[in-house]
Amino acid sequence: MTALSSDNCSFQYQLHQTNQPLDGNCLLFLIILGKILLNILTLVMRRKNTYQNFMEYFCISLTFIDLLLLVNISIISYFRDFVLLGIRFTTYHICLFTQIISFTYGFLHYPVFLIACIDYYLNFSKTTKLPFKCQKFFYFFTVILIWISVLAYVLGDPTIYQSLKAQNVYSHQCPFYISSQSYWLSFFIVVILFMAFTTSWSEVITLIQAMRVTSYMNETILYFPFSSHSSYTVNSKKILLPKFIICFLGTWLPFVLLQVIILLLKVQIPAYIEMNIPWLYFVNSFLIATVYWFNCHKLDLRDIALPVDPFVNWKCCFIPLIIHNLEQSEKPISIII
Structure with missing residues (x-):
């Protein structure tokens, strides 16, 4: 398994190296908490008479994932070193989980954009007329599928795995993925x-x-x-x-x-x-x-x-x-x- 380089990879991961010690977990907690509050405020401010669509379901799922990450960071920060289901969790896993989430979020921009575009086109052309409950289930299933697919890709990609594994050696650094898709x-x-x-x-x-x-x-x-x-x-x-x-x-x-x-x-x-x-x-x-x-x-x-x-x-x-x-x-x- 070779290290990541611009010569042997079909795409290049852009990692923003920051000498951020894991003792700065409080700052990470505040950043994610602020993001969650901003997401909730945006959801509250939206117009209430909007119809069901893929983007609405994905936005709600994003808030849930952010909240789940915040809970994990809070638990690990509080206990610092504990064993759960035979797995030992330390403060290093705060960085690891945030890195995995960063890679997952970074690869979601294009798929979400494409699926939302297809969804609006089909709704406009009225080629599909599903019952309301079936439409809700379809959006829910699509959101779950896209999350699982992108997460499986992130965890299964050798270059991402190698970059995550390297941080176990240099645990004083916690780099986060910078998405070229969003740019x-x-x-x-x-x-x-x-x-x-x-x-x-x-x-x-x-x-x-x-x-x-x-x-x-x-x-x-x-x-x-x-x-x-x-x-x-x-x-x-x-x-x-x-x-x-x-x-x-x-x-x-x-x-x-x-x-x-x-x-x-x-x-x-x-x-x-x-x-x-x-x-x-x-x-x-x-x-x-x-x-x-x-x-x-x-x-x-x-x-x-x-x-x-x-x-x-x-x-x-x-x-x-x-x-x-x-x-x-x-x-x-x-x-x-």
Whole structure:
């Protein structure tokens, strides 16, 4: 079994070496605790009328895994050296478990992105109509399967095993895996957003100047004025793109700027921190917008099942195309200048 090198491996693991002693378990405990609180806060802040989908189930499972890791760290930190089921646990296992979780999280970005994309496409095309209970079981089974598959890959990969085994010799060091998947996925999303904004920046500025905050069906929304020259199907991508950009950036602009800073400064964030629920919901909103924009020619805008997002209200993009007399039926709340 050979050591890890860039010459004999088809892919390269990026390990962020830190001279972090295992006595710093309190800091690791606080970091994971803060991440769990952030995940729970994000779940509480989401809109409650969202339908069941793969991303929702995976976000809940991620919170459970983080909580399980926190409990393990707490137990080992408290007892320090004990035997359970014939296995001796010491403070070294805190680093080992966190490393395994980091590798597992680091390899989950692409599979979760792909499965969520397929899930939204199938829901949009309505090719599969499963009963509600069967759909819940299917999502639950898919989430369990993806966790087991990635964990089995991490534990069975020789190079990962060798890197974990080497830390048993140099126990004063506790390196954590830096995921290249999250970097390239973030780079891809930022580039797509930049290209979309560049191609329609004039329309975006015009809509921002003309849009208003109004009330529709007892819900506060952004109202984009309807153009008399537009139609229900012709050039609908051109019509919807600036509206999608405004709705997306209006919700996720701070997170987009954070991703730009991370990319420009090449900040190395351990995978056990980087895989979090705010990041997943950010990717989720991007996927919803992408799927509906590419398939907008299939939409019957007069009888549309609007996309449901835990944070972004995509209804604002479609209401002007569905109801032209909204100004007469609903009284505007305010005007944005």
